[in-house]
Amino acid sequence: MKSLFARKSQKPILERCRKDQSSLMRQKYAPWYHSMDAQRKTRVEMNGRDMVMLTSNDYVGLTFHPKVIEAGKMALDKWGSSTTGARPANGSRRYHIELEEALASFLNKEACQVSSAGYISCATGIASFAQRGDVILADKSLHSSLWDGIRLSHASMERFSHNSAKSLRSELELLDPKVAKLLAIEGVFSMEGHISPLPELLDVSDEFGCFVVMDDAHGLGVLGKDGRGTASHFDVEDRVDILVGSLSKSLSSTGGFVAGDRESIEYLRTHSKQTIFSAALCPSQAACAKMALQIMQEEPEHRERLWANTKRYKNMLLDLKLDTWGSETPAVPVVLGSKERAYVFWKSLLEKGVFTVMSIAPGVPPGKDLIRTAISASHTAEDFEIIAEAFAYAVKKL
């Protein structure tokens, strides 16, 4: 019988895993996959230390809202922990329909389909509608879930410059006018914090007959009336065909959604492999998201605090002359320009009790290595004192 080593060495994929430089470096410097031992709102405990969380997507700060927690508990009691099945089979429940109706109405759309992850909804929001022979026009800075959706669709793809209606037009002018086209964009770009110039992009896309799919994972809860998102912010809700997004940010849950007109969502229910063959959103997560949606409309003070906190934080970064890549939202990158500088900065913040996340090329364009930070309505004056001290220290350390 061959030894275990001999058997392993004959497997090129195992060999690749063992020697992968990125994995070896990640484990050596350990900037990611930190496990937290406890959490209360913006405070987390790591290795026995109390830290300020400065990179969560809990923009509206509802993850510890008593009504959200109560709703989750009640759903667990009523429906159990999981449906253990997919929506077209045994997995559909009344709470899915209720959440879908609430989301559709909030987003000014006729219909909605929820799934167990934003990643699934965003990918399927493209993959289900575009097909071989179509062309997808994609902003260069899209989220990974949308790139995967593009690949799964088998359509061909043309990239255009980030947030550039001019570049979009140049690409469209080269295409066969008869071919079906899909425009894939984001409302708020999660890494850069940029808001899409939506009216300009829509003017161009309407001219060329593009079906528009917009991921508003980071616009929902943050922009627009009551947090209805980027399309509401620009008053163009009826011009975006499909809105995709996540329940894991302002809606303080886990899961995703696709919203649009009734025919498109029925088409999605028929053709979306990613949701047809995946278990449905679980009861507690659906209930938390639905309650968060209600609170967002009933308690505007959270969003007001979010923007006041964002202003305060950005002023602090400005005083320190840090580069925030022109962020216009509570998602705020601090661009440091090289992975070495980003690492030093990230580590210094950690030393001073502030948890952020580092993002380096190729995850960001070369020279844009950064730490990603995000502001929540839950950040307190005391948090900001710790943050200010930590940033001043990190700047010195550079």
Ligand SMILES: Cc1ncc(COP(=O)(O)O)c(C=O)c1O
């Ligand atoms: C822009 C964008 N789209 C989609 C997703 C996926 O959402 P989820 O984390 O709910 O799977 C994310 C989350 O990172 C995101 O930032």
